[in-house]
Amino acid sequence: MHDRLTRYLLLVPALVIVLGTTLWPLVSAITTSFRNWRLKRSPVPQGWVGFDNYAFGFEEPEFWNALKVTVVFVTLDVLIAVAVSLGLALLLRRAGALQSLTRAVLILPFAMSPALIGVSFRFMFNGEYGVLAKSIGWLIPPLADVIWLASPGYAMAALILSDVWHWFPYLTLIFLGGLAAVPVETEEAALIDGATPWQTVLLVVLPQIRGVIAVALILKTIFALKMFDSVQTLTGAGPGITTQTLAHYVYTIGFVHYDMGHASALAVVLTALLVGIGMFYTRLVMPPKAVAR
Amino acid sequence: MNARSPLASVAQSAVLLLFFGMIVFPIVWMVLTAFKLPRDVHSLNLNFSPTVQNFGIVFEAPWNIGLRIVNSVVVAFFTLAIGIPAAIMSAYSFSRFEFAFKRGLFFLMLATQFIPAVVIILPFYLMFRDLGLLDSRTGLVIVNLAIVTPFAVWMLKGSFDAVPVECDEAALIDGASRLAIIWRVVVPMALPGVIVASVFCFILTWNEFIFALILTRDKAVTLQVGLVSFRTERGDLWELMAAAGVFITVPAFIAAVAVQKHFETGLTGGAVK
Numbered sequence A: 001m002h003d004r005l006t007r008y009l010l011l012v013p014a015l016v017i018v019l020g021t022t023l024w025p026l027v028s029a030i031t032t033s034f035r036n037w038r039l040k041r042s043p044v045p046q047g048w049v050g051f052d053n054y055a056f057g058f059e060e061p062e063f064w065n066a067l068k069v070t071v072v073f074v075t076l077d078v079l080i081a082v083a084v085s086l087g088l089a090l091l092l093r094r095a096g097a098l099q100s101l102t103r104a105v106l107i108l109p110f111a112m113s114p115a116l117i118g119v120s121f122r123f124m125f126n127g128e129y130g131v132l133a134k135s136i137g138w139l140i141p142p143l144a145d146v147i148w149l150a151s152p153g154y155a156m157a158a159l160i161l162s163d164v165w166h167w168f169p170y171l172t173l174i175f176l177g178g179l180a181a182v183p184v185e186t187e188e189a190a191l192i193d194g195a196t197p198w199q200t201v202l203l204v205v206l207p208q209i210r211g212v213i214a215v216a217l218i219l220k221t222i223f224a225l226k227m228f229d230s231v232q233t234l235t236g237a238g239p240g241i242t243t244q245t246l247a248h249y250v251y252t253i254g255f256v257h258y259d260m261g262h263a264s265a266l267a268v269v270l271t272a273l274l275v276g277i278g279m280f281y282t283r284l285v286m287p288p289k290a291v292a293r
Numbered sequence B: 001m002n003a004r005s006p007l008a009s010v011a012q013s014a015v016l017l018l019f020f021g022m023i024v025f026p027i028v029w030m031v032l033t034a035f036k037l038p039r040d041v042h043s044l045n046l047n048f049s050p051t052v053q054n055f056g057i058v059f060e061a062p063w064n065i066g067l068r069i070v071n072s073v074v075v076a077f078f079t080l081a082i083g084i085p086a087a088i089m090s091a092y093s094f095s096r097f098e099f100a101f102k103r104g105l106f107f108l109m110l111a112t113q114f115i116p117a118v119v120i121i122l123p124f125y126l127m128f129r130d131l132g133l134l135d136s137r138t139g140l141v142i143v144n145l146a147i148v149t150p151f152a153v154w155m156l157k158g159s160f161d162a163v164p165v166e167c168d169e170a171a172l173i174d175g176a177s178r179l180a181i182i183w184r185v186v187v188p189m190a191l192p193g194v195i196v197a198s199v200f201c202f203i204l205t206w207n208e209f210i211f212a213l214i215l216t217r218d219k220a221v222t223l224q225v226g227l228v229s230f231r232t233e234r235g236d237l238w239e240l241m242a243a244a245g246v247f248i249t250v251p252a253f254i255a256a257v258a259v260q261k262h263f264e265t266g267l268t269g270g271a272v273k
Helices: A002-031 A052-059 A061-091 A097-105 A114-124 A131-139 A152-180 A184-192 A196-209 A211-225 A229-235 A246-255 A260-285 A288-292 B006-034 B053-057 B065-096 B103-113 B118-132 B137-161 B163-172 B178-189 B189-207 B210-215 B223-230 B236-260
Strands: none
Touching: A002 B053, A002 B065, A002 B103, A002 B118, A002 B137, A002 B178, A052 A260, A061 A196, A061 A211, A061 A246, A061 A288, A061 B006, A097 B006, A114 A131, A114 A152, A114 A229, A114 B006, A114 B223, A131 B006, A152 A211, A152 A229, A152 B006, A184 A196, A196 B178, A211 A260, A229 A246, A229 B210, A246 A260, A246 B118, A246 B210, A260 B103, A260 B118, B006 B178, B006 B236, B053 B236, B065 B137, B065 B178, B065 B223, B065 B236, B103 B137, B103 B210, B118 B137, B118 B210, B137 B189, B137 B210, B163 B178, B178 B236, B189 B236, B210 B223, B223 B236
């Protein structure tokens, strides 16, 4: 039957797009990473330099700084966002006016642009008139004099807060979807058997949405590792470079210093890191048949 | 959770109210700021006299937000007009046929999402420089396809899987071609899924920042990158940023709210069965 051919033809447009817009750039970046190419000095690539562009690991404190910032950011961001959204999803399971009201706004932060979120939070964390900085100072007096975006630890906290705000409502929606599939009977049975509400949630409900939690973790981790937009618009990687993520560091080398060879090498390392973590995660939590189906 | 005592119930309501406030507050604050005069922006006083002048100022030079809106709309439209049909066809193939390397190819689609935008943009920047596509909407559409297409394939396969194969078979017997089946049978039946995928991709494209930041200077600057221009030597013009923010936010909110009830299955739909 001509379906034999059709199945491949149907794949062509999307495959061409995906190969052309993601794999070709990757291959091209790998090639460039072995060349000397400073755009300010030459419009065309210069000589091959072997692994020289990869020497950053030994001579660049900025690279290690970016790696450290990324690890700290990703760890805290993912844990906080997932924990908060799980908690909220559990609260939202019951019917009620307040529940419906909250559910109705869950989609909004996710639809907002990360660049705009960065700008808004920079405004709200302003040391003189930022409404968030002032409110936090009022609630927790020791923090009243903190200039958030000018103090390293606090700038990181602001960055994490803004990203958690962007993501936790959407993750809550995902968890609500998962929780809806959990049969009420399992919970009732546990309660009748004398389990406390906490035990029921931890030992009966959560294990049943393992798969959904895993997907949410992967999703959030990947997006956190790629974090760039609100770093640029909220902290500008500062103060100094204390909130400079790897993605932002690649950007700086590539489009502020215009060192294409070096930026490509960094980009390749960042991709390897992401693919490595992504594969590891996916293997860990997703049975192969779920993908194959 | 299980609130049995009145105290627990009150506590639960208080927590929910707090969450509600946390979610809407930044949005409300931005909207309020957009209606403030410059002199009111630096005050936390809610008792200010609102003005709509900011929404006019952003359309004037040097901000020219009208042009930015056109750029954002054109880029989003063409990205979806190319990306979604391409994704529909390949998602159908993934959903209905068996072929060599199917699992590998499907996984490859997903794996491309692990590649950070900053990696994709390096070679494209160099190529567009040679082709004269820097600061062009065409260039932006090309790179935006990179983020939109794989997601759309992933989401659409899930909704096509839910359409019974018998529908295809009935149409085949009636002599329909595969393309006709896709557009006249499967897409209409999976329409909610197609709309959710399109809305999701619209939001991704509309909110895209790093590609536009690097690739555009002037002519093709989008709304997102336009935000950066309100950072001037005179300081940040927050009220104008907020007004521009309203223009950024409204279309995305409308799109998201319209499909809200389907949204939770969106990203995970293809994965969790």
